[in-house]
Amino acid sequence: DVVMTQSPLSLPVTLGQPASISCRSSQSLVYSDGNIFLNWFQQRPGQSPRRLIYKVSNRDSGVPDRFSGSGSGTDFTLKISRVEAEDVAVYYCMQGTHWPWTFGQGTKVEIK
Amino acid sequence: QVQLVESGGGLVKPGGSLRLSCAASGFTFSDYYMSWVRLAPGKGLECISYISHTSSDTNYAASVKGRFTISRDNAKNSLYLQMNSLRAEDTAVYYCARNTRVPDCWGQGTLVTVSS
Numbered sequence: 001d002v003v004m005t006q007s008p009l010s011l012p013v014t015l016g017q018p019a020s021i022s023c024r025s026s027q028s029l030v031y032s033d034g035n036i037f038l039n040w041f042q043q044r045p046g047q048s049p050r051r052l053i054y055k056v057s058n059r060d061s062g063v064p065d066r067f068s069g070s071g072s073g074t075d076f077t078l079k080i081s082r083v084e085a086e087d088v089a090v091y092y093c094m095q096g097t098h099w100p101w102t103f104g105q106g107t108k109v110e111i112k
Numbered sequence: 113q114v115q116l117v118e119s120g121g122g123l124v125k126p127g128g129s130l131r132l133s134c135a136a137s138g139f140t141f142s143d144y145y146m147s148w149v150r151l152a153p154g155k156g157l158e159c160i161s162y163i164s165h166t167s168s169d170t171n172y173a174a175s176v177k178g179r180f181t182i183s184r185d186n187a188k189n190s191l192y193l194q195m196n197s198l199r200a201e202d203t204a205v206y207y208c209a210r211n212t213r214v215p216d217c218w219g220q221g222t223l224v225t226v227s228s
Contacts, residue, residue, distance in 0.1 A: 039214055041157075048207060048218040049136040049157070050150075060216065092157060096214030100173045 006104035025094030037096035114138040117121030121222030134191040142186040144210035150204035
């Protein structure tokens with residue numbers, strides 16, 4: 001299985017400051033059609049996961065533009081340009097290129 | 113809006129069976145692949161199965177293959193997960209999810225506890 005490794009696992013951030021989460025895959029996520037099925041999910045306390053980003057850098061509908069995704073090959077990043085209180089959550093990267101689709105361990109973002 | 117509502121979770125003894133259901137609304141159910149994802153206590157998210165819109169394509173994680181069966185009824189806008197030979201390590205919140213290549217919209221989850 002593809003192993004997804006996130007860092008850091010805990011991320012205290014000051015309101016209004018940027019935050020960045022790294023995700024590394026154990027093998028290339030380039031699919032046979034050239035797409036890279038790397039996704040980011042947000043799980044707020046007491047809620048179901050919500051997809052934020054698909055195919056590395058595409059924001060889902062309704063996702064604020066302070067969230068952005070980037071990366072290539074095996075290294076990917078989720079950035080929050082200015083953290084707001086509602087961003088307190090666990091963030092997961094997930095690859096959908098190779099079955100079984102696999103998630104990172106999760107990064108807990110909290111306010112300092 | 114998209115709504116996915118799981119049901120059927122509960123407490124079951126090791127070796128027992130449960131059938132989870134997921135009622136979908138707010139989108140054309142028959143147009144989408146669907147999947148089941150679980151979150152076990154102290155562990156990460158795990159995609160355990162998916163099914164194509166016509167049921168012709170299914171796949172399972174190794175941890176559940178041969179024990180769990182995914183199915184759907186497009187006429188009833190419903191997704192199912194038949195879980196047999198349950199083990200303690202199957203204890204988790206089970207989420208039904210709509211797929212656009214990978215899960216995009218998720219239900220609220222249903223808790224399955226396997227314990228004697």
